[in-house]
Amino acid sequence: MNVLIIEPSDFSPKVIFDPAKNLFEISGESRPENTSKFYVPILEWLVQYQSVLYWEKDKFGEGTSHVFEFKFDYFNSTSAKFIMDVLMQLDKMAQDGFSIKVKWYYDKRDEDMKESGEEFSKLLKKLPVEFIET
Amino acid sequence: MSKEISEALEIHQFMNERNVIMSFMGELTHQVTTSLLKNLKDDMSVTNVDFVTQKRLYGIIVECLDNIVKHWIAIDIKRILGRSSPPIFILSRHDNFYYIITGNHIPNDQIDSLIKKIDTVNALDKKGLQEYYRQTLAKESPLDRDNAGLGIIDIGLKSGNKLEYEFRTVTPTVSFYVIQAKISM
Numbered sequence: 001m002n003v004l005i006i007e008p009s010d011f012s013p014k015v016i017f018d019p020a021k022n023l024f025e026i027s028g029e030s031r032p033e034n035t036s037k038f039y040v041p042i043l044e045w046l047v048q049y050q051s052v053l054y055w056e057k058d059k060f061g062e063g064t065s066h067v068f069e070f071k072f073d074y075f076n077s078t079s080a081k082f083i084m085d086v087l088m089q090l091d092k093m094a095q096d097g098f099s100i101k102v103k104w105y106y107d108k109r110d111e112d113m114k115e116s117g118e119e120f121s122k123l124l125k126k127l128p129v130e131f132i133e134t
Numbered sequence: 135m136s137k138e139i140s141e142a143l144e145i146h147q148f149m150n151e152r153n154v155i156m157s158f159m160g161e162l163t164h165q166v167t168t169s170l171l172k173n174l175k176d177d178m179s180v181t182n183v184d185f186v187t188q189k190r191l192y193g194i195i196v197e198c199l200d201n202i203v204k205h206w207i208a209i210d211i212k213r214i215l216g217r218s219s220p221p222i223f224i225l226s227r228h229d230n231f232y233y234i235i236t237g238n239h240i241p242n243d244q245i246d247s248l249i250k251k252i253d254t255v256n257a258l259d260k261k262g263l264q265e266y267y268r269q270t271l272a273k274e275s276p277l278d279r280d281n282a283g284l285g286i287i288d289i290g291l292k293s294g295n296k297l298e299y300e301f302r303t304v305t306p307t308v309s310f311y312v313i314q315a316k317i318s319m
Binding site for chain 1: 197288291
């Protein structure tokens with residue numbers, strides 16, 4: 001499975017999904033000019049990765065645990081909908097029995113970022129979300 | 135003194151009296167928005183307030199500017215009016231509040247739903263707004279994804295104050311829409 005790397009800009013976050021290193025991270029500011037164009041490749045990558053996980057599970061039994069780290073400084077409301085889609089996809093994988101967890105980082109002064117994460121997590125069925133103050 | 139200079143002095147005096155921190159009138163693209171936001175991040179009159187207010191103010195301004203960009207793309211106002219009539223953005227500070235005002239043209243057939251949305255936001259407290267935000271977030275609306283309706287709710291949540299608005303009919307199909315959000319310093 002290829003590594004997904006998206007370099008950050010003044011208005012879009014850095015994304016590193018690297019299965020070989022078991023590193024999955026989104027960080028920075030998210031208000032892309034075309035939000036759909038930015039997030040759809042991330043969602044497509046996750047769908048593909050889910051297929052790989054099924055294959056690995058069939059072949060080797062239980063797979064590795066995954067921690068997806070969300071380290072946003074800021075995201076606009078249009079991004080929120082797509083971040084929800086990313087979390088929903090991870091939730092689907094968790095519901096299918098894969099060991100997936102989310103770590104939601106927030107600045108200790110930024111109660112709003114924590115609350116946003118809590119709102120997201122209320123809409124998830126199985127995906128555990130750990131809140132980490134920085 | 136020419137009429138133009140006299141008018142410029144009046145505008146300057148008015149903006150000075152109203153403690154205008156930043157204003158922009160012109161074609162608002164994503165690039166222009168990014169440039170305005172960069173300036174805002176460096177502006178001492180904003181950076182010397184507490185972290186939470188700064189972040190909320192930033193969030194409100196992003197949502198307001200994003201809305202203008204969406205409407206700006208959607209309406210060919212030059213064709214409708216026969217002349218250019220760009221949107222406006224004003225950030226000012228007085229009486230212990232930051233005021234964020236934007237004005238732009240919108241199609242008349244969008245006014246009713248917009249009024250309904252703003253009035254709903256104004257009628258809710260923080261807990262109600264969070265619930266409304268969550269409900270809107272959960273709605274499956276892929277075709278409406280770039281206009282998910284979360285923006286106004288997010289502005290209401292971050293502002294902590296009622297939003298004020300005004301619609302001025304310009305033509306049978308288009309109105310000028312002004313919205314004001316304010317946040318305590």
